[in-house]
Amino acid sequence: MARTALRVAALAAIAALSVSAGWAAGGINGASAIKAPPAQAFNWDKLTQEATALLAQYIRIDTTNPPGNELGAARMLREKFLADGIPATVWQPAPGRGVVAARLRGIGKHTKAIVLLSHMDVVAANPKQWQVPPFSGEVKDGDIWGRGAIDDKGPGVVELMAMLAIKRAGILLNRDVIFIATGDEEEGGRNGAGWFVDHEKQVFADAGYLLNEGGGIVQTPGHHRFFEVSVAEKTPMWIRLTAQGPSGHAAVPPDETAVTHLTAALSKLIAYRAPVHVIDPVRDYFHAIAKLDGGPVEFNHLARALRKPAYRKDFLLTPRYNAMVRDTVTPTVLGSSQQTNVIAPTAYAEVDCRLLPGEDPVAFLGRIRQVIGDDTIKVEVLLNFPAVSSPRRSILMNAIDAVAWHDGHETVVPTMIAGFTDSHYFRADGLVAYGFVPMELTVAQEHTVHGINERIEVKELGNGIRRMVELLRFAGGS
Ligand SMILES: [Zn+2]
Structure with a gap:
């Protein structure tokens, strides 16, 4: 279906919604007439209060990974669903670890379900650096504070509360909604997600779409608000280089050792710059930014602009831009002898390489070996999986379009993220997966993710639930 047709469908859906009393008929999928409750069925203030309490409780369950220990959080979320009569199940992939899934039934017999994915584990937090204890869930100055508030417990609460709100309002969507927290x-x-996709595939066998972290409502450098949806992710190629050499006393060193071999190889790798390549979602992303901000003109035709050496040099100085147009190679872990005066027989380095979608991992490894130019260095792959992108047109993107339009006639910009999320497990399984959390974040708030003083505005948590309910109704045809 053409983009314009989708847009028209989205607008038609909005028109149906805005005639507030008559939500009954139609919707995007032409669902049969459903008696919808009046708009006052949603008490957004009350839902926001409930979500705030739930998120605070969720943050107080310490799920720092490693070790994760998500089981308690999974059980808490299951109880929340069960209290509202939504069936939910908890799995234990390994002792103490948890996955929880819940299903809100719709009336669609032949429509594909939507998965709302989030993760329960969080990264470590050093209480000494924080203004409030990171696992307190304290509500202060209109914000809910704590590790996971944005990544990814807040988004999980938005997904859960939206399902509860729809159920309580007696709305029957034209498709099922499946909540999965890994x-x-x-x-x-x-x-987590890897285990779930391998062992419990039947839970989402009828699903065609998935929403996850990876995008949201953000601003351009020129402060124009837009909806950023990630449709593609770079793929990790984590490798370990191991060098060998004679061992002995450092007082009488041989000419070359494992360490000197390794550092020579690393120097060459560090100097290596992968070719610049502008893939379609990246081209479109920069084009959209230029349109919103009225420039810079180079963003209109990025690939062409990057052929000019001066501009290219300037552009690549911004690490995020650099990561969006080329494979990157970053040594992160080093190891050899534990003692200053001992020459160990081996030295190793771990290197975090990130490949653009479409890159051939075997060819990439060949290039890495060529750059190192030393056959005695062993190169092992620690982590790699195929990069699968999702199509930019779908009923789900259509629903995001509709919410964006409703939310201030905003633009939806599909893009690629430099990192990776759990989405790849589901994309590989054939689901159309998008990174999009319907909450607005400032750059400063984004910096608290994996940083200090992570927090989310109470008001934005409520807005997130409201937008998620809208999104599911647009996508679910009610
Ligand atoms: Zn996350």
Whole structure:
């Protein structure tokens, strides 16, 4: 279906919604007439209060990963669903680890379900650096504070509360909505989403779409608000280099050692710059930014602009831009002897490489070996999976379009993120997955993610629930 047709469908859906009394008929999927409750069925203030209390409680369950220990959080979320009569189940992928899923039934017999994905585990937080204890869930100055408030417990609460709100309002969507909260995302997801996709696939066998972290409502450099939706992610290629050499006393060193071999290899790797390549979602992203901000003109035709050496040099100085147009190679872990005066027989380095979607991992490894130019250095792959992108047109993007339009006639910009999320496990399984959390974050708030003083505005948590309810109604045809 053409983009314009989707846009027209979205607008038609909005028109149906805005005739507030008559939500009954139609919707995007042409669902049969459903008696919808009046708008006052949603008490947003009350839902926001309830969500605030829930998020505070959720933050107080310490799910720092490692070790994760998400089981308590999974059980708490299950109880919340069960209290409202929504069936929910908890799994234990490994002792103490948890996954929880819940299903809000719709009336669609042949429509594909939507998965709302989030993760329960969080990264570590050093209380000494924080203004409030990071696992307190304290509500202060209109914000809910704590590790996970944004990444990713807040978004999980928005998804959960939206499902409860729809159920309580007696709305029957034209498709099922499946909530899945996993653990272990911050460590790669093998004991979370990876385990779930491998072992409990039947839980989401009827799903066609998925929403996850990775995008949201943000601002351009020129302070124009837009809806950023990630449709693609770079893929990690984590490698370990191991060098060998003679061992001995450092007082009588040989000419070359494992350490000197390794550092020579690393110097070459550090100097290496992968070719610049502007993939379609990245091209479109910069084009959209230029349109919103009225420039810079180079963003209109980024690939062409990057052929000019001066502009290219300037552009690539911004680390995020650099990461969006090329593969990156970043040594992060080093190891060899534990003692200053001992020459160890081995030295190793771990290197975090990130590849653009479409890059051939085997060819990339070949290039890395060529750059190092030393066959005695062993190169092992620690982590890699295929990069699968999601199509930019779908019923789900259509619903996001509709919410954006409703929210101030905002633009939806599909893009690629430099990091990776649990979405890849589900994309590989055929789901159309988008990174989009319907909450607005400032750059300063984004910096608290994996940083200090992570917090989310109470008001924005409520807005998130309201937008998520809208989104599900647009996508669910009621
Ligand atoms: Zn996250």
